[in-house]
Amino acid sequence: MLRLTAALVLALGLAFGAEAQVAGKLTLYTSQPDRDAAQTVEAFKKRHPGVAVEIFRSGTTEVMNKLQAEFTAGDPRADVLLIADAVSMERLKADGRLLPHPGADLSQFPAEAHDRDKTYFGSKLITTGIIVNNKATMTPKSWADLLKPEAKGQVSLPSPLYSGAAAIHMAALSAIPSLGPKYYESLSKNGAVAVRGNGAVVTQVAGGERMYGFIVEFMALNAQKKGSPVTFVFPTEGVSAVTEPVAALKTAKNPAAARAFIDFILSKEGQELAVAQGYLPARRDVKPPEGFPPLADVKLIPIDVPAAIRADEANKKAFADLFGG
Amino acid sequence: MAATGAKAGADPGERIILILLVVFTVLVAALPVARLLLAGLAPGGELDLSVMSEAWSREATRRALWRTLVTALGGTAISLVLGTVFALVVTLTDVRAKTTLIFGFMLPLMIAPQVTALAWIQAMGPGSALLRLIGLAPAPGTPHPLYGAGGIILLLGLHHAPLVFLAVRAGLRNLPRELVEAASASGASPLFAIRTVILPLMGPALTAGAGLAFVSSIGNFGIPAFLGIPAGYTVLVTLIYQRLSGFGPRVLPEVAAIAIVLALLAAIGLLAQLRRLRRDDARTTTLSAAAPGWSLGRHRVPIEAALWAFLGLVVVVPLLALIATSLVKAHGVPLSAETATLTHYAYVLFEHGATGRAFANSFTLAGLAAFILMAASVPLAVLADWRRSRVANVLSVVAEFPYALPGVVLAIGVILAFLRPLPILGISLYNTAWIILIAYLARFLTLAWRPVAAGLAQIDRGLDEAAQAAGAGFAYRLRTIAYPLLAPAMAAGGIIVFLTAFNELTVSALLWSSGRETLGVVVFSLEQAGESTAAASVAVMTVAATLALMLIGSALARRLPPGVLPWRA
Numbered sequence: 001m002l003r004l005t006a007a008l009v010l011a012l013g014l015a016f017g018a019e020a021q022v023a024g025k026l027t028l029y030t031s032q033p034d035r036d037a038a039q040t041v042e043a044f045k046k047r048h049p050g051v052a053v054e055i056f057r058s059g060t061t062e063v064m065n066k067l068q069a070e071f072t073a074g075d076p077r078a079d080v081l082l083i084a085d086a087v088s089m090e091r092l093k094a095d096g097r098l099l100p101h102p103g104a105d106l107s108q109f110p111a112e113a114h115d116r117d118k119t120y121f122g123s124k125l126i127t128t129g130i131i132v133n134n135k136a137t138m139t140p141k142s143w144a145d146l147l148k149p150e151a152k153g154q155v156s157l158p159s160p161l162y163s164g165a166a167a168i169h170m171a172a173l174s175a176i177p178s179l180g181p182k183y184y185e186s187l188s189k190n191g192a193v194a195v196r197g198n199g200a201v202v203t204q205v206a207g208g209e210r211m212y213g214f215i216v217e218f219m220a221l222n223a224q225k226k227g228s229p230v231t232f233v234f235p236t237e238g239v240s241a242v243t244e245p246v247a248a249l250k251t252a253k254n255p256a257a258a259r260a261f262i263d264f265i266l267s268k269e270g271q272e273l274a275v276a277q278g279y280l281p282a283r284r285d286v287k288p289p290e291g292f293p294p295l296a297d298v299k300l301i302p303i304d305v306p307a308a309i310r311a312d313e314a315n316k317k318a319f320a321d322l323f324g325g
Numbered sequence: 326m327a328a329t330g331a332k333a334g335a336d337p338g339e340r341i342i343l344i345l346l347v348v349f350t351v352l353v354a355a356l357p358v359a360r361l362l363l364a365g366l367a368p369g370g371e372l373d374l375s376v377m378s379e380a381w382s383r384e385a386t387r388r389a390l391w392r393t394l395v396t397a398l399g400g401t402a403i404s405l406v407l408g409t410v411f412a413l414v415v416t417l418t419d420v421r422a423k424t425t426l427i428f429g430f431m432l433p434l435m436i437a438p439q440v441t442a443l444a445w446i447q448a449m450g451p452g453s454a455l456l457r458l459i460g461l462a463p464a465p466g467t468p469h470p471l472y473g474a475g476g477i478i479l480l481l482g483l484h485h486a487p488l489v490f491l492a493v494r495a496g497l498r499n500l501p502r503e504l505v506e507a508a509s510a511s512g513a514s515p516l517f518a519i520r521t522v523i524l525p526l527m528g529p530a531l532t533a534g535a536g537l538a539f540v541s542s543i544g545n546f547g548i549p550a551f552l553g554i555p556a557g558y559t560v561l562v563t564l565i566y567q568r569l570s571g572f573g574p575r576v577l578p579e580v581a582a583i584a585i586v587l588a589l590l591a592a593i594g595l596l597a598q599l600r601r602l603r604r605d606d607a608r609t610t611t612l613s614a615a616a617p618g619w620s621l622g623r624h625r626v627p628i629e630a631a632l633w634a635f636l637g638l639v640v641v642v643p644l645l646a647l648i649a650t651s652l653v654k655a656h657g658v659p660l661s662a663e664t665a666t667l668t669h670y671a672y673v674l675f676e677h678g679a680t681g682r683a684f685a686n687s688f689t690l691a692g693l694a695a696f697i698l699m700a701a702s703v704p705l706a707v708l709a710d711w712r713r714s715r716v717a718n719v720l721s722v723v724a725e726f727p728y729a730l731p732g733v734v735l736a737i738g739v740i741l742a743f744l745r746p747l748p749i750l751g752i753s754l755y756n757t758a759w760i761i762l763i764a765y766l767a768r769f770l771t772l773a774w775r776p777v778a779a780g781l782a783q784i785d786r787g788l789d790e791a792a793q794a795a796g797a798g799f800a801y802r803l804r805t806i807a808y809p810l811l812a813p814a815m816a817a818g819g820i821i822v823f824l825t826a827f828n829e830l831t832v833s834a835l836l837w838s839s840g841r842e843t844l845g846v847v848v849f850s851l852e853q854a855g856e857s858t859a860a861a862s863v864a865v866m867t868v869a870a871t872l873a874l875m876l877i878g879s880a881l882a883r884r885l886p887p888g889v890l891p892w893r894a
Contacts, residue, residue, distance in 0.1 A: 027839065027840070029839065033854060033855075033856075034677055034679075034851065034854060034856055034859070035672070035676075035677075035856075038676045038677060038678070042676075054678065054839065054840050055678055055679065055839075056679075056838075056839030056840065057679070057850070057854070058570075058850060059853075059854075061570070061571055062570045062571075064573070065569070065570055065571070065572065065573035065574070066838070066839070068573040068574055068575075069573065069574045069740075069744065069755060070755070070756055070838070072574050072744055072745065072755075073744050073745065073746065073753035073755035073756055074745075074746045074753055075746075075752070075753055075755075075756050077756055077838065077839055077840070078839070153468060156555075159567075159571070160571075161567055161570065161571025161572075162570070162571065162853070193555065193556055193557040194557055195554065195555045195853075196554060196853040196854075197853050197854050197855060198855070199853070199854040199855020199856060200555065200852070200853055200854070200855045201855070202855050203855040203857050204555065206655075207450060207451055208451040208464075208467075209450060209451055209467070209468055209469045209472075210468065219855075223655075226654075226655045227654075227655060228655060313572075316571060316572065320385055320567070320568070320571065321383065321384060321385045323557045324385065324388075324389075324553075324554075324557040324558065324559035324564075324567075
């Protein structure tokens, strides 16, 4: 008990010590949309004016591969990551790339939100459902509806070769018996096309080029709020979910600032900012954005992480063969 | 006797400069290409075709090869027709405002392909702010008319038509005047003379132009990336890009194997070009041949109107659409006085860190590349021409290859050569801007060299020989004779290198790292992320910068050898 208290005090001391004196350059690799990432960094810098943050933004898959190339080159530049999914984080952790942050304050988070060894921490819940253009003739209720003739040539997908949420989504849907691994093949036969990121899906559906798309919910809801003619649907089979985890790299050149960034993302202030941007926060004491159905009503498709890691490469290859790329 | 052969007069300065040029060319041009061949053909050190056969056993790869051929050949056909017709009309007839017409026709070549693609997407789509303004937008739910093979072929054709135009126009300038006069004297109408006399003589020029357009089309990244990826229509270049960004560095051998086949395709187009290179030596062709200047008579006004309408449609309208998108509040909303806003410009300039960095990076990289290559091209040209150095002559041919090869091929070679930490130094160039600079230097050396070589051919070699006889060393002669006399030609080469590098995406899409983004990369990333309005804002600013530089070049034109600025051809 004494040891635990001592560790706690030490951790808090470290946390506060770090808080007081973080400065210098921090390099953030993130898959957040450009504007959200810029706002997040702006808010972080209000708390830590001494830190200059450089953002590199792309889809999670691309961020991971950029990192992989940097590991090969022997000089990874990122200090801290904020990417879509825990599966990617698990792979980095297995390679010994992540720096634990034992001092993170997790009292307001459900236990399953973060890694047991405190290397990465889920910050939100981002689900993937269906975006529908309001002029569409059919309103799909399920994933299976997108195979109907009404949706022929009208479906736009984000690519797992770019987006982390799309990779998880593919693993999740393939595990549902009624859809199964053949689902993507049937989509391709029904004329669905793959773009790169979720943002590009919104562009296509809001612009009326296609009527339906797989989409992370916050982007659809934000577009709707801005006046784009779209609606978001939670399909009956359920939605897949990612947690947008944050983590520091072992090779971070500025570990203090990296941990301060994690603390900020997990802080009440950081989570409230996420809510303002339209995300579902991971923290229990922060209210979800308006217009979200209560979480209890949302059916989440469970994801088997080890299986998803094993299937990842094969899924991406299959996707590339079906949809190009 | 000292003056009889250049070799006899070689001083240490000359040898050092030659060695520097050899090292430079080998390092930036030959090494990456060799590394690529090794990775694709002999990954284990000895010939091993397993990577090659595995890469090509996949359906997706073969499909992409087929699509590359379809789009490149289709695009080349459009370029051939447009480029030839435009060159014939502008060169042989008395249409007015030729300089402006040519400037407008060359513009698509000078504007980055990804910007052109973005502009056309905005101009033609169901979400088009411009078409909505006049109520002509396609119905919702219709796929974008330009996505897929048709749109790629159309834009490749428009983008590369200026290449055919330049080749044909150069050919027409060397047209033996007597033949045309003989045809006219025997009563042939201009159209008949074109069909029976002029076009047959243009055979080599047409082959060269078509070869160039074909090679440029198979290597183009911006157009198939913007118009093909959203439709699942993948060509080899976008396949390579998507493989690398989707699977990471462990697929490098596989993409090297794909890139080698792409390089072989390019070699076919190159053969056509080599014929032109041999013919292009300014000293073997007469410059006296004058175009007939046929009077169009009452057809002049309709023909001029058609030319201007064409330029308006393919150049002005897409750019207006791009501007409209950059001003609209949210994508898909019609443009009106209430929805117009400058917030996207403010956003990319002041909030989106990557855009600011990209402007700085692209300016610096393009500026450095232009400066270094201007400086290097003069001794290279002097050694190859005045000094008759066989080594320098070989170098100037070697320098053609990185430019002629598709950019993605060079980029993969550069990654392979410089990804792992350098021996001895222990640092990797991969995460730095240097790796992009190396690729630019390799790729654009020949662009800087061509105008300088053209300028040099007009200067009497006796100046150099006289100075040498008076005891001036090679470096001193370079400084006092070649550099000052060639300054305008150097500037022309510098402007072309700068513009090309400034608008470049193919190479930097694979070589950029965080903080080292180029403008092309930023436009591409923003569009991929669905930020069309922000992408359009950045694109509009790059077009403005490009236009400004082209006009500066035009202002210099009086002091330049004819034909070195493509838009003043």
